[in-house]
Amino acid sequence: MKKELLIASLASCVVLTSGGIQVLAEDVKGATTSGTVKLISPTGEVTPLDPEETVTPEDGKETGNEGPLSIDYVPNFLFGEVEISGSTLTLPDLNSNPLVQVTDNRGSGAGWTLKLSATPFINNEDETKQLTGTTLSIGGITPEAVDETNTSTAPTPSAQTYGVSDTSAKTLLRAGADAGMGSWKGKFKTSDGANSVSLTIPAGNKVGSYTSTLTWSLANAPE
Numbered sequence: 001m002k003k004e005l006l007i008a009s010l011a012s013c014v015v016l017t018s019g020g021i022q023v024l025a026e027d028v029k030g031a032t033t034s035g036t037v038k039l040i041s042p043t044g045e046v047t048p049l050d051p052e053e054t055v056t057p058e059d060g061k062e063t064g065n066e067g068p069l070s071i072d073y074v075p076n077f078l079f080g081e082v083e084i085s086g087s088t089l090t091l092p093d094l095n096s097n098p099l100v101q102v103t104d105n106r107g108s109g110a111g112w113t114l115k116l117s118a119t120p121f122i123n124n125e126d127e128t129k130q131l132t133g134t135t136l137s138i139g140g141i142t143p144e145a146v147d148e149t150n151t152s153t154a155p156t157p158s159a160q161t162y163g164v165s166d167t168s169a170k171t172l173l174r175a176g177a178d179a180g181m182g183s184w185k186g187k188f189k190t191s192d193g194a195n196s197v198s199l200t201i202p203a204g205n206k207v208g209s210y211t212s213t214l215t216w217s218l219a220n221a222p223e
Helices: 002-010
Strands: 014-017 020-023 060-062 069-075 089-092 099-104 112-118 135-138 142-145 160-163 170-175 182-187 197-201 214-219
Touching (some): 099 170, 112 160
Antiparallel strands (some): 099 182, 135 160, 135 197, 142 182
């Protein structure tokens, strides 16, 4: 029985002849086709903010930027109301969900740079008055893709500080070549989930309401 099974399994590849065993070449025919796709930059509006995020009007705003490279959402930094004391105050940001969102749908992998500048804190009722000696500190920033399946490399975050005389635009997120493609959020959070932005106010400042203007800018290449 075992011999019969073996012969049957070989019958498709050899033929027994009077001259011995002749091996037959396998006759295989085939053809090829192709699958095609073309990716283009979108012409319509992008999603202003990841719908899975919960924010309040006080937390920030959608920018309305158009085009394939855009800042979609920017945060406010909220330091609340606090009593003056005889010592330095360090106030944490009270924003319930501090984040910025950038979309790069150019599809070129050219990269981008997100910067922020911050003016001194000016008195809301008298523009000739401002807080003195303050430091606005931006600590940890966590990049997070809106689409968790995004295969692009995450942009690189940078911690920054702004003083009364040091208000120039500074890089917060930098996307190098082939990085930061698609939609990305930069969350102003520490590793333990606390807000990473704070304001230091030394003693000797006057009571009043003060505001710093935050200007967000997006360059179309890494810097």
